[in-house]
Amino acid sequence: MKEIVVISGKGGTGKTSITGAFAGLAKKCVLADCDVDAADLHLLLQPQVRERYEFSGGGRAEIKAEKCLKCGLCRQLCRFDAVRRPADGSSFLTVNSLACEGCGLCAHICPAGAIEFKPVVDGEWYVSDTRMGSMVHACLYPGEGNSGKLVTLVRSRAREIATGNGSDYLLIDGSPGLGCPVIASVAGSDLAVIVTEPTVSGEHDLLRIAGLTKHFRVPTVICINRSDINSAASDRIAAVAEAQGVKVIGRVRYDKAVTEAQIAGKTVNEYTDGPVAGDILAAWQRIINLTEGKE
Amino acid sequence: MKIAVASGKGGTGKTTVAVNLCLFLVDAGLQVTYADCDVEEPDGHLFLKPEIVTRRRTGIPVPHVDPEACNLCGECGSLCRYSAIVVLKDRVMTFPELCHGCGGCAYICPARAIAEVDRPIGSIDRGNAGKLGFISGCLDIGQAMSPPLIKEVLKETPDDGVTIVDAPPGTSCPAMTAVGDCDYLLLVTEPTPFGRHDLELMLKAVCSLPMPKGVVMNRVNGPDAATEELCDKYGVPVLARIPEDRLVAEAYSKGLTAWEAVSGYRTVFADLWSGIQKDAGRCGE
Amino acid sequence: MRVAITSQGRDRDSLLDRRFGRAAFFIVADTETGELSVHDNAQNLNAAQGAGIQAGSTVAGLDVEALITGNVGPKAYAVLKAAGIRIYLAPDGTVAQSLQRFKDGLLEESLSANVEGHWV
Numbered sequence: 001m002k003e004i005v006v007i008s009g010k011g012g013t014g015k016t017s018i019t020g021a022f023a024g025l026a027k028k029c030v031l032a033d034c035d036v037d038a039a040d041l042h043l044l045l046q047p048q049v050r051e052r053y054e055f056s057g058g059g060r061a062e063i064k065a066e067k068c069l070k071c072g073l074c075r076q077l078c079r080f081d082a083v084r085r086p087a088d089g090s091s092f093l094t095v096n097s098l099a100c101e102g103c104g105l106c107a108h109i110c111p112a113g114a115i116e117f118k119p120v121v122d123g124e125w126y127v128s129d130t131r132m133g134s135m136v137h138a139c140l141y142p143g144e145g146n147s148g149k150l151v152t153l154v155r156s157r158a159r160e161i162a163t164g165n166g167s168d169y170l171l172i173d174g175s176p177g178l179g180c181p182v183i184a185s186v187a188g189s190d191l192a193v194i195v196t197e198p199t200v201s202g203e204h205d206l207l208r209i210a211g212l213t214k215h216f217r218v219p220t221v222i223c224i225n226r227s228d229i230n231s232a233a234s235d236r237i238a239a240v241a242e243a244q245g246v247k248v249i250g251r252v253r254y255d256k257a258v259t260e261a262q263i264a265g266k267t268v269n270e271y272t273d274g275p276v277a278g279d280i281l282a283a284w285q286r287i288i289n290l291t292e293g294k295e
Numbered sequence: 296m297k298i299a300v301a302s303g304k305g306g307t308g309k310t311t312v313a314v315n316l317c318l319f320l321v322d323a324g325l326q327v328t329y330a331d332c333d334v335e336e337p338d339g340h341l342f343l344k345p346e347i348v349t350r351r352r353t354g355i356p357v358p359h360v361d362p363e364a365c366n367l368c369g370e371c372g373s374l375c376r377y378s379a380i381v382v383l384k385d386r387v388m389t390f391p392e393l394c395h396g397c398g399g400c401a402y403i404c405p406a407r408a409i410a411e412v413d414r415p416i417g418s419i420d421r422g423n424a425g426k427l428g429f430i431s432g433c434l435d436i437g438q439a440m441s442p443p444l445i446k447e448v449l450k451e452t453p454d455d456g457v458t459i460v461d462a463p464p465g466t467s468c469p470a471m472t473a474v475g476d477c478d479y480l481l482l483v484t485e486p487t488p489f490g491r492h493d494l495e496l497m498l499k500a501v502c503s504l505p506m507p508k509g510v511v512m513n514r515v516n517g518p519d520a521a522t523e524e525l526c527d528k529y530g531v532p533v534l535a536r537i538p539e540d541r542l543v544a545e546a547y548s549k550g551l552t553a554w555e556a557v558s559g560y561r562t563v564f565a566d567l568w569s570g571i572q573k574d575a576g577r578c579g580e
Numbered sequence: 581m582r583v584a585i586t587s588q589g590r591d592r593d594s595l596l597d598r599r600f601g602r603a604a605f606f607i608v609a610d611t612e613t614g615e616l617s618v619h620d621n622a623q624n625l626n627a628a629q630g631a632g633i634q635a636g637s638t639v640a641g642l643d644v645e646a647l648i649t650g651n652v653g654p655k656a657y658a659v660l661k662a663a664g665i666r667i668y669l670a671p672d673g674t675v676a677q678s679l680q681r682f683k684d685g686l687l688e689e690s691l692s693a694n695v696e697g698h699w700v
């Protein structure tokens with residue numbers, strides 16, 4: 001079983017549309033949507049939820065006003081400025097739960113034992129059936145933290161299912177950015193496919209995300225999406241990538257059909273068999289060859 | 296006044312809107328600073344091409360244990376929720392990459408054996424692009440925690456004039472850190488199913504925040520009733536509808552701003568600014 | 581010699597738990613006397629982060645010379661090594677079987693972490 005993670009660095013490059021299309025092309029696969037902040041893959045694959053779990057990423061502090069001595073020590077020590085005077089002018093301090101990092105220091109040092117530290121439910125995750133195979137996905141409640149842990153959970157469950165049912169591929173829709181969720185989705189996978197686009201920011205972010213996969217020693221290839229919007233930039237990206245030993249495994253042309261497929265709730269290759277579908281198929285074929293060591 | 300520009304997902308044109316709004320405001324004679332808090336993927340400099348005057352490294356404080364002073368009491372290990380410090384029979388081990396820098400271990404250590412040292416996580420650039428002030432944070436590759444760096448960038452923003460904060464995409468802690476203390480929040484979206492879905496997540500995430508909010512619809516191709524209805528449902532006005540324009544896309548791909556490429560943009564941003572002022576004023580009443 | 585084994589259940593016929601940090605139980609066996617004791621790892625099962633580190637420090641506190649498990653990540657490995665505990669990797673099987681394989685010298689000693697860490 002090979003674990004392939006599709007990432008983009010910068011968002012909005014078409015990562016999810018391409019992952020969805022790959023899922024339809026892979027014969028036996030399990031899917032993991034690790035873009036837990038803005039999970040979109042389910043809009044293409046309409047999963048039927050089979051199992052549902054709560055996710056807790058940590059705890060939050062809460063001050064019990066009736067026990068509080070108003071000594072202010074918690075406010076002084078909280079490095080995250082989470083202990084605040086409430087807006088209503090009352091003299092009791094409260095914990096702003098968005099700012100609270102969940103370190104627990106205030107609860108530990110409060111001389112009156114007035115601070116409770118409680119685990120909070122930060123989101124949900126699911127095991128579902130889709131027409132492409134099993135899918136593990138999640139929904140982080142807005143504004144909650146520790147998405148790295150949720151990504152790890154989603155990914156390891158998906159890996160268990162894939163090894164258990166003899167799948168050929170575990171296909172991961174990775175998180176955007178370069179921080180903790182993307183590190184959790186990339187580290188230890190067999191191949192990272194970076195979906196980029198030929199813009200200055202696409203070029204710039206590509207270098208950063210490729211630096212990250214190199215840091216974690218994950219073999220990396222590039223797929224240039226909407227490559228024909230600026231062919232000169234696409235060529236430049238290809239040259240820079242190849243110079244670093246990173247292969248460009250596909251160029252996918254700009255086509256309104258990609259958005260139309262999204263609207264129809266289908267993958268690109270289900271929606272059309274036009275040239276853009278051919279581009280994606282060709283890219284997928286090279287991924288298969290690479291993971292099977294034929295290239 | 297601090298205005299945060301955010302979006303539920305990347306690639307909606309958030310940076311384009313932030314940068315062009317800055318240019319408009321500078322042109323209108325205001326004192327403006329652009330603060331790039333999208334520290335995982337800072338892109339604003341590609342369009343603003345600022346002259347960088349200072350660069351400083353920044354980090355988070357992590358524990359350093361003096362083995363001579365430490366009596367292996369184990370207090371620090373039982374306090375730390377991140378397993379960044381563990382006490383074994385004959386030594387204390389630290390895992391700086393897991394440390395959130397709360398300072399708890401150093402504070403409670405009865406033997407005063409823990410000092411705090413900075414572990415660098417990124418850098419902050421300051422400079423100018425013409426009359427526009429420029430601040431940008433950049434997270435080191437391989438670092439997991441961006442909120443501390445975002446907070447450092449925000450600390451450097453001036454109190455007077457207008458600051459446009461380019462926030463990280465998404466709805467999780469980095470984005471909330473960047474927008475939390477702003478006076479106005481601008482959400483950028485695009486009219487696709489993904490765009491709408493992520494806008495709704497964003498609207499849910501920010502509905503409890505006190506500041507007034509507005510939506511910018513980018514790359515609009517004719518009317519989009521679904522997005523308008525969504526904004527209505529959450530009581531957030533749509534302040535601008537920027538039409539899809541091949542010229543803008545091409546300019547963007549070359550690192551030019553829409554402002555430079557398309558003259559009609561002036562009115563779009565003038566309308567956007569008066570919308571923000573109207574709303575911001577209403578909240579101040 | 582005292583040996584810890586990661587286990588899915590409380591007795592010698594339980595299956596080995598291949599996970600280290602999030603193992604359900606640690607069973608400590610004395611290879612000379614055959615005596616067993618059970619240690620719950622429940623609080624670690626749901627740890628926010630660093631389950632491997634915490635499990636490493638728990639096992640270090642059990643006064644054992646060796647650990648038998650399925651997989652060990654880099655941070656847990658560092659803790660176990662610092663505590664002077666040798667790590668042996670076992671295939672699927674029961675606690676009793678794994679212990680026998682260990683006594684027969686059939687288990688491979690792990691000289692580095694054998695799985696990726698969880699970067700959270």
Ligand code: SF4
Pocket residue numbers: 060061077078079080081082083095099100101102103104105106107397
């Ligand atoms: S738990 Fe930590 S971050 Fe939260 S309020 Fe207490 S000291 Fe501050």
Ligand code: SF4
Pocket residue numbers: 103356357358371374375376377378379380393394395396397398399400401
């Ligand atoms: S500073 Fe806080 S997070 Fe860091 S090691 Fe000490 S207790 Fe843990």
